[in-house]
């Protein structure tokens with residue numbers, strides 16, 4: 182852990198705070214720490230003056246150290262990630278959410294805020310890849326965390342990021358030389374703490390959850406609902422407790438512990454609340470029985486669990502006198518959908534196994550001809566070139582890919598749930614009678630299955646990826662997202678993308694899911710709020726322009742007045758903010 186020291190912050194008696202009024206040009210305002218009246222000293226002998234000045238400097242230094250909100254020209258930022266919370270749930274229901282309302286609007290209803298209702302997450306809209314992308318500001322293709330689970334064509338291993346130590350994302354980011362928000366902040370002399378987050382390289386204080394936490398949460402879930410799945414009444418309240426006061430042995434990393442020791446708080450404080458996602462997968466039985474909508478379920482959770490936790494965070498920050506300096510970023514990294522149709526996850530194994538050798542107890546991944554990944558709204562099939570038997574060689578279009586596509590499309594259940602099927606291209610590597618210039622083809626599969634199904638008609642059915650945009654409300658975003666998802670080593674050859682609400686699933690009792698290419702999953706939000714906003718911006722704004730979760734890193738850098746790193750995929754939504762209506 183980097184030693185926390187005030188020396189890394191600039192300590193000057195006169196400090197600068199950037200004021201960026203929403204309706205006027207940027208201006209710098211200076212705050213002076215009161216200086217004693219110099220006339221008092223004008224009659225003193227010269228020799229004393231040096232001593233007095235040194236004394237004054239010390240006083241200023243001490244005052245500066247004990248008044249960090251004056252010293253540091255940027256606010257303290259609390260990021261609360263409501264994992265899996267759909268866009269609009271908070272905004273549309275503020276009257277039922279008194280603590281959210283107090284945090285956003287302030288006691289007089291006039292507190293400045295900026296709300297971004299059109300933030301879109303990266304593809305796929307699943308926990309592990311979205312957080313890796315959001316806290317680094319680059320697409321999955323660069324983080325290397327390309328999905329929840331994937332096959333690596335070079336190591337022949339199936340990869341997931343879940344592990345007891347929760348360090349796999351961090352290690353992958355390091356090996357790909359991708360930095361997190363917390364590393365950028367640290368390099369600029371700012372401190373940070375994180376609670377529950379798995380992409381936390383560079384954070385000075387890290388509170389992880391560990392097996393004990395999830396064991397307790399799941400055991401409680403089993404006792405209450407008969408399913409070994411984390412209980413909502415445990416997960417988020419315990420996480421907020423850890424954030425504020427620590428788990429048993431982590432008091433010194435919690436806000437209370439840090440404040441107790443340093444009389445100030447980290448510049449960035451992050452807490453990830455996973456409960457909304459868990460509850461959306463498995464809501465209470467009463468919701469399941471009535472077939473409730475996902476919005477109803479999430480509102481109930483927000484009202485009964487999240488809103489009281491916001492109240493606790495506000496009360497804690499007030500109790501140590503830090504609330505007024507704080508800017509909150511409320512956000513989520515994916516939405517959720519009610520499952521309309523469960524397709525048994527083993528269906529593709531059943532379909533392909535008569536013709537392709539699949540991994541089994543007797544067959545290693547390397548020896549197999551095809552590897553199928555666990556699916557959700559999409560399903561990925563990796564194909565080996567059966568001639569060269571090398572996984573890094575592109576499979577042959579007519580000999581390896583087309584037969585698999587034929588088998589898949591012969592299945593009526595798969596067809597009934599299928600929206601789009603995309604086929605991987607290998608520009609410059611494969612020359613099977615058709616030019617490959619892009620990352621993917623979109624296959625016109627409906628005309629194909631009604632036609633001759635020969636090689637020529639297969640090749641004719643492969644169209645530029647952009648032609649699939651019309652099949653999705655967020656067409657352009659989906660096309661870009663797919664193009665920026667995989668690396669060459671991790672890319673599948675066939676990807677099935679289902680209709681809305683149709684999910685490949687092992688557990689037929691699962692109620693909600695995510696990971697799809699539809700707005701319910703992809704559309705999330707940022708909210709900049711809290712009493713510290715008054716020192717930065719004027720007015721209450723709803724920003725209509727489209728943003729990305731990749732914009733979080735540049736946005737936080739802007740708020741902290743530190744340089745925005747070069748080469749990010751995200752852009753700063755606060756740049757040029759003065760032109761807002």
Ligand SMILES: [Zn+2]
Nearest residue numbers: 308458459462
């Ligand atoms: Zn989930």
